Amino acid sequence: MSVDTPRRIVLLRHAKAEWSEVDDHDRPLTDRGRKDAPVAGRWLARAGVTPDLTLCSTAARTRETWKLAVHELPQRPKTVYEERLYEASLGELLALLNETSDDVSDLLVVGHNPGMHALADALAGEADGDLLPQMHRSGFPTAAMAVLTFNGSWKAVEHGVGRLVAYWTPQD
Template identity: 30%
Template sequence: MKKLYIIRHAKSSWKNSSLSDFDRPLNKRGITDAPLMGKVLKGKKVSPDAIISSPALRAKTTAQIISKKLNFNKHIIYDENIYEANVDTLMNVVKRANKEDSIVFIFGHNPGLNMLAESLVGLHENIPTCGVVELEFACKKWSEISPENAKLISFDYPKKYK
């Protein structure tokens, strides 16, 4: 069995218009939402084997904050393919995860993450910033994940806890 946590980056700032989209930091709400969702995951006793993140600053920072809350002591994998990815690219990133890892987090962006969750489990809701979609797959290898063996376990986001 494999578990995938699809996590959208926390709320980012549009304050500095001279920054590229890739370099936008978290805003105040994002800085409070990321540790909150880390605390939620810790409360559920979630312990990832691997974390794969977009290298865009807002996704990278969200991954770092949540990994710290979970005492994740391995290196976060930054995969440039996640930034502005479509569903096929995201599926390929996940399918290439280490077969030894049972629980993988992927931090990224919409609309790609929405499309990934919709294609795997038919989730038609928008994943809000810092939203976490937990999926379980009845298979032994990441390369075998598909809609046929996928199950939605939970869908959490900061407003549920405020």
């Protein structure tokens, strides 16, 4: 696959999680989260998003979000559970994207805030319509998704390289 191939990055924040007495990494989804995650999966399917690869944080809430969302897709992509996504900084997230094989055209990342919002904001050098202000106003709530496109190698992913082409929240 050429490094000039159009690529797509989908950033999905985990669905609503419990604030319980368990360790943060082990927090499960709330009832609302269990309802929102499949809705996010249906949006992905309707939008024609068919990831070649999904990187998912190892936290319970991200794994549960992905498990519920992926059942709504026409085909299950390869999924890698990545410890480094949990509590990842913007720099760490960019480094993970840079490690992606150029055989991957569409990448879905299931992670946490503030990282997912920061990454979407950092990558979006351009945006369709009013998507950027809409994303800023919403604050990237639970189960929100940003879809960005760019051309080039994953090794070249950096600030401003992408175009925000879709932004969705369960309240849309």
